[in-house]
Amino acid sequence: MKITEAIHEILKANYQPPFVWGADEPGAEDRPGYQGELVLAGQLRVHGNVAMCGLGASEYFTFDDIPHGQHDVYLAYAWHDELGAFVTAVALIVGGTTPEALVSASWEDAADDVNDLSEGASAIYSSTPDSWGIAGALNLTAGEPGYADALPRVGAEFAAQRAAGSRTPLLDVDVNPTNGANTLVFPTIDHNSKSILVGHDESGTGVGIIWSDFEG
Numbered sequence: 001m002k003i004t005e006a007i008h009e010i011l012k013a014n015y016q017p018p019f020v021w022g023a024d025e026p027g028a029e030d031r032p033g034y035q036g037e038l039v040l041a042g043q044l045r046v047h048g049n050v051a052m053c054g055l056g057a058s059e060y061f062t063f064d065d066i067p068h069g070q071h072d073v074y075l076a077y078a079w080h081d082e083l084g085a086f087v088t089a090v091a092l093i094v095g096g097t098t099p100e101a102l103v104s105a106s107w108e109d110a111a112d113d114v115n116d117l118s119e120g121a122s123a124i125y126s127s128t129p130d131s132w133g134i135a136g137a138l139n140l141t142a143g144e145p146g147y148a149d150a151l152p153r154v155g156a157e158f159a160a161q162r163a164a165g166s167r168t169p170l171l172d173v174d175v176n177p178t179n180g181a182n183t184l185v186f187p188t189i190d191h192n193s194k195s196i197l198v199g200h201d202e203s204g205t206g207v208g209i210i211w212s213d214f215e216g
Helices: 003-014 020-024 099-104 131-141 150-163
Strands: 037-046 050-054 069-080 084-093 106-109 122-126 171-176 181-186 192-200 206-215
Touching: 003 037, 003 069, 003 084, 003 099, 003 106, 003 192, 003 206, 037 084, 037 122, 037 181, 050 084, 050 131, 050 206, 084 122, 084 150, 099 206, 122 131, 131 150, 131 171, 131 181, 150 171
Parallel strands: none
Antiparallel strands: 037 069, 050 122, 069 084, 084 206, 106 192, 122 181, 171 181, 192 206
């Protein structure tokens, strides 16, 4: 079993249809709460609380379940003929965790309501400025005023990557020189994530966080 297969099985096992009657529809058990294909997109250097939300959106949920270190980020990319590639799920997996350990972990949904995304771009980050600050850091990295709207420029960079043939556009940017923290920014077209699964092993140690069930 691969990590991507383990993530799929976890999402499939924990998927809740948006309506109660949806659970009775044919094939409902096979809907994992995301579209497209899961790929290993990059790594996140975790130094503290972890968050994932829209670029400049409200940061409702932060988590301290993930140990410090460099961990893998998997993104589910889908494709739209006009909009190009966009992300429909995000999984942060603790480095060294096996697929079998992921599947056997205990997973609980931590989203009481929804987690805000941005129509254009969202980001996952740890021990960095908040989502508004990350937009400013991205601007400063590009030599733009920190207060400028980062979404148009980030969107243009995604478009350039797609034009070059990429079906998995992504920005990996260092945003905190003090501790080397980075952020991964990726295209989204939805407004919120309705599911945030947090996994722990038998000892209570965090093994991963999965954001899914995006809607807009």
